[in-house]
Amino acid sequence: MSEKTAREKTIAAHYAELNKYGENGEYERALKTANKILGVAPHEFLAFYCKVVCLLELSRFDEALTQINKNPEYLQNLVFEKAYCYYRLNKLNEALKTIESNDGNLDYRTKELKAQILYRLERYTDAYSIYQEAVKNTDDEYEEERLTNLYATMVYLGSDKMDNFEELKEPTYELCYNKACMLINLENFLEAEKKLKQCEKMYLEKLEEDDDITEEEADIELALIRLQLAFVYQKQGRIKEAQALYTSNLKLKLEDIALQSVASNNIVCINKDQNLFDSKKKMKVALNESLVYKLPSLQRKHISFNNAILNYYINQTEQCEKICQDIISKWPELAANVNVLRAFNLVKVEKIDEAVALLEKNVNSDKLYINLCIAQLYLIMGNKLEACKVLENIGEETYKPGIIGALTTLYLGIGNESKALEVFEKAVEFYKRNKVESGDLSVLYKQAAAFHIRNGHPQVAANSLEELLLVNKIDKKISAELVLAYAQFDKDKSLKLSKDLPSVKELSQGLDLESIQTLAPVAIKKSPGVKPDSQPGTPRTEESKKRRNKHKKRKGKLPKYYDPNAEPDPERWLPKYERTGYRKRKDRRSNKDVIKGSQGTSSGQSEQYDFSSKRIEDYSSSPANTVSPSPRGAHNKQQAHQKKANQKKKNRRR
Helix, strand or coil: CCHHHHHHHHHHHHHHHHHHHHHHCCHHHHHHHHHHHHHHCCCCHHHHHHHHHHHHHCCCHHHHHHHHHHCHHHHHHCHHHHHHHHHHCCCHHHHHHHHHCCCCCCCHHHHHHHHHHHHHCCCHHHHHHHHHHHHHHCCCCCHHHHHHHHHHHHHCCHHHHCCCHHHCCCCCHHHHHHHHHHHHHCCCHHHHHHHHHHHHHHHHHHHHHCCCCCHHHHHHHHHHHHHHHHHHHHHCCCHHHHHHHHHHHHCCCCCCHHHHHHHHHHHHHHHCCCCHHHHHHHHHHHCCHHHHHCCCHHHHHHHHHHHHHHHHHCCCHHHHHHHHHHHHHHCHHHHHHHHHHHHHHHHHCCCHHHHHHHHHHCCCCCHHHHHHHHHHHHHHHCCHHHHHHHHHCCHHHHHCHHHHHHHHHHHHHHCCHHHHHHHHHHHHHHHHHCCCCCHHHHHHHHHHHHHHHHCCCHHHHHHHHHHHHHHCCCCHHHHHHHHHHHHCCCHHHHHHHHCCCCCHHHHCCCCCHHHHHHCCCCCCCCCCCCCCCCCCCCCCCHHHHHHHHHCCCCCCCCCCCCCCCCCCCCCCCCCHHHCCCCCCCCCHHHCCCCCCCCCCCCHHHHHHHCHHHCCHHHHHCCCCCCCCCCCHHHHHHHHHHHHHHHHHHHHHHC
16 A cells, blocks of 8 residues: 555545544544644645634634634635634624625625624614625525624614614514614603513423423523613612612622613612612723723713713712713713713812813803803802803803793892793793794794793783783683783773673583582681681671570589688699698608518518628628529529418418
8 A cells, every 4th residue: 555545545544533523522632633634634724614613612712713824825715714703702894894804705695694683783874785685595404594684783773773663573583672772762662671570481481391491591681681671670660679679680799780780780770879889889890901802982982981980979970070071071962961060070079160260261162051050160159140141142052941041030039020021021932933833933922922921010910911811812711810910000901801701600601500509618727807607708697696696604523521611722733742731641661660671571671681781791692692594483483482482371370
């Protein structure tokens, strides 16, 4: 047999061995066998490919990547494997470059890996396009996994890609879960709650059918569903239910750090400025370093911001400022909210001027919100006038009903009534000029009219009510208010307008007078000068007077043996022991000759038990001066037995 034939036989035997190990999942042995083949035939590509696959299965990604880079001649055929190594090592940009450098000839699995990399890089639109294409053009056993990934990308795309939301399939609990996440993203929390409960039911049914699922895997999947349900409860304001679910699932000590982090962060949000020690512990879990690769940036930035707020609550002002600076450098879109927190952090250390200056620099980012915060800071300083100036200089936002109400309240607090009136006048002019016909206008006119009537300006109030009547001609309440306003300065016009109001007959139409008369009278609070059995201004009838006269006062009872001729005792109001003829009753127990002990000792034993005559020196010289517990129960029994024996002796003598 030639050397070449023997070599081929050896390689064939090793390949058979390699195939057997691969089928059994014995990748360590398979790796050794692949190395044996490469030792005999160094350029055997199939053996090299098997070696790389074994390293991937054993999660030795660095080693696999090194082997691929050492053999660049095989790179064209190992694009997927190289990109997958980078992906698992969290080097997402390098993974994407590897795929895009060979983008002309990609198989379906490499395209799906690219979609997954794009998803992790938060390029959701690109990932969605690839998954959508893969779902349309492939038909194999992995269809449900592709749909799951497609739905996962749709969660982050918003309502744009959800036109056919109702048509989305949900045969598995994973698809049902992702559909629930879409509903949460659309803030449809009631439907999301139903979908999550359906999802949990589907998974429990799967557990009954599938015995291969371990208890740990089941706990993780159920915890994922239940923690999402807890978030839905939290958004609905059902805080106790949410907190119970968070706490119970965290007790499971799940290995998935992402789940622990999200649940811990949400508990910190529930705690707010309470249970700060618990919040501090939970925040440590939420800030795990490995979460950079496990949570999207949206969740990570919210966790960081919550950490800054927590440090503000626990008075760690320097740490709070440091975290805020870090958030602004990583996520500039959060600058407006973070700067507000920084400003209030400065207020804590009594640097209010610096806080105002900081907010004024960032006023363009969110004009209304930042200006309201500046006004609040001026109010903290007690400077109401500056707060008013800020609220008056925010453009069209100044004419919102809430801000108008705040301005009038502040000006009245200062005592500047004319300025408060001016605020209303400017607001009315603004709404007239811009021809606003929304609900805000009617609210504003009502506020203005009420304010002017309270402050003794019925003419201005009448103008506001007339404008309001033009918008809402049907409302008779406005007409009635206008009649009352005109009655204060133009009685003729008031009388004319009152004719348009409904008559008493029209108002009383449909009322059951008999039922009103039979109703129990309402209890009326007594007022000075009003008698209890009549309403103010109601004259009494003859019948009521007679009924009242029937009730006569009873005569008081006289004491026993009362003598009307005798003068009453002048000391009758004093207690007996203070009267002159009072004698203290003699106490039989005051006789000191008879002394009885706890067991009925006679007077002959008085000296034995009378310690008042003994001196301290006599007691201290006694040999029994140590303190020890006395057996009181045994002593009592002994005396009882002695008593019985004496009694028996007496009986015998008789």
